[in-house]
Amino acid sequence: MPQALVGCGHNRYSTSTTTFGSVYMILSPAPLFRNSSPPSRFGLIIIYRSHSMREDLLDCLVIGGGPAGLTAALYLARYHLSALVLDHGESRASWIPITHNYPGFPDGVSGKELLNRLRQQARKYGAVIRQDEVVGLARQNGCFDAECSSSTLLRSRTVLLATGVENVRPALSEEVHAQGLARGLLRYCPVCDGFEITDKRVAVLGTGERAFSEAMFLRSYTSSVTLISAQRDHEISADQQERLNLCSIALVPGPCLTIHLLGREIELTVPTGTATFDSLYPALGTKIRSSLARELGVNMSADGCILVDKQQRSSLPGLYAAGDVVYGLDQICGATGQAAMAATSIRNDLCHERQLLRASDAEI
Numbered sequence: 001m002p003q004a005l006v007g008c009g010h011n012r013y014s015t016s017t018t019t020f021g022s023v024y025m026i027l028s029p030a031p032l033f034r035n036s037s038p039p040s041r042f043g044l045i046i047i048y049r050s051h052s053m054r055e056d057l058l059d060c061l062v063i064g065g066g067p068a069g070l071t072a073a074l075y076l077a078r079y080h081l082s083a084l085v086l087d088h089g090e091s092r093a094s095w096i097p098i099t100h101n102y103p104g105f106p107d108g109v110s111g112k113e114l115l116n117r118l119r120q121q122a123r124k125y126g127a128v129i130r131q132d133e134v135v136g137l138a139r140q141n142g143c144f145d146a147e148c149s150s151s152t153l154l155r156s157r158t159v160l161l162a163t164g165v166e167n168v169r170p171a172l173s174e175e176v177h178a179q180g181l182a183r184g185l186l187r188y189c190p191v192c193d194g195f196e197i198t199d200k201r202v203a204v205l206g207t208g209e210r211a212f213s214e215a216m217f218l219r220s221y222t223s224s225v226t227l228i229s230a231q232r233d234h235e236i237s238a239d240q241q242e243r244l245n246l247c248s249i250a251l252v253p254g255p256c257l258t259i260h261l262l263g264r265e266i267e268l269t270v271p272t273g274t275a276t277f278d279s280l281y282p283a284l285g286t287k288i289r290s291s292l293a294r295e296l297g298v299n300m301s302a303d304g305c306i307l308v309d310k311q312q313r314s315s316l317p318g319l320y321a322a323g324d325v326v327y328g329l330d331q332i333c334g335a336t337g338q339a340a341m342a343a344t345s346i347r348n349d350l351c352h353e354r355q356l357l358r359a360s361d362a363e364i
């Protein structure tokens, strides 16, 4: 396999290549342009032949391998850009026993199966996906340097943050939590699976605005909704209390002492008694996984979501974000749509710096 010599302005990179292919970058003045695209700002042209996974300079480092990161990797790879996905392996999608609202799967699909398919599809076009955690990210000389928990150091022209969010869980062992999810006794997303609890007995665990809104939302699916505080007292305003009363939503003070899975029911105990339900929705909050962006000084919302423009660009040039880590509906469809937009912005922004032109066989 031929090796590539890559020169780029004041940078000059090593000639190492991997088994993924070779890159051919030829610097030349603007007259070499062969299509109607405007010349790049730097008057450079890049003629490339195939995917390259140069460890020393990536086109895009995708942090997070959930639906957003994997969709972006698919698009980037199909744009003939080098995309590396680093994933810590805690996609919320992997919790989904079966989703019925993701289009194209009339009988539903499990989150793990969907992730497998997305990984397979992205790899088919040359994206590389690895299990690793990015623990540090810095911007230097117009590129990003990433440090991983495996001690690997990476350099990339652009970074897409697709790191998602974490749901705050009730105090349950890992095993009981997983069983609860698998059996539909524990649910986290009324938008996703409210339909599945139609006319069933539902409890929402939590208090305050979030839990109140979730209980009200679920009331359109069932007449049996109980709002149970995880702590002792509810933090519900008089107005909210009145609206709950009008909708016949029971308000039960906590704290919630125990949660047990019983066959097809879930049992909750509070100081005043015990009750069983068909499903429990914990509404205890989410932690936004946006610390890498925060350290870079990127603009964020008060609750820690990364703020982006319509093309998924953050306030820091070269840094993009998609999926749950960006404010939105927190759905797979939203994540994949944002990822497609982010990947296309990355491609176009890179192209704006240096026009990408594919080489003919004769040029290789």
Ligand SMILES: Cc1cc2nc3c(=O)[nH]c(=O)nc-3n(C[C@H](O)[C@H](O)[C@H](O)COP(=O)(O)OP(=O)(O)OC[C@H]3O[C@@H](n4cnc5c(N)ncnc54)[C@H](O)[C@@H]3O)c2cc1C
Pocket (backbone or CB within 6 Å): 063, 064, 065, 066, 067, 068, 069, 086, 087, 088, 089, 090, 091, 092, 093, 094, 095, 096, 097, 098, 099, 100, 101, 102, 132, 133, 134, 135, 162, 163, 164, 165, 167, 181, 187, 188, 189, 192, 193, 289, 322, 323, 324, 325, 330, 331, 332, 333, 335
């Ligand atoms: C129980 C449950 C059921 C759901 N059901 C549905 C449904 O039916 N339909 C629907 O549309 N949505 C559903 N959702 C929501 C859906 O799972 C999310 O909207 C979707 O997974 C968001 O995708 P994402 O790629 O943004 O984030 P995620 O899927 O959460 O992926 C983020 C990835 O980034 C990784 N990561 C984070 N930080 C780092 C780092 N520093 N380095 C490397 N990797 C990192 C994480 O480990 C994780 O693997 C459900 C969620 C839950 C919890």
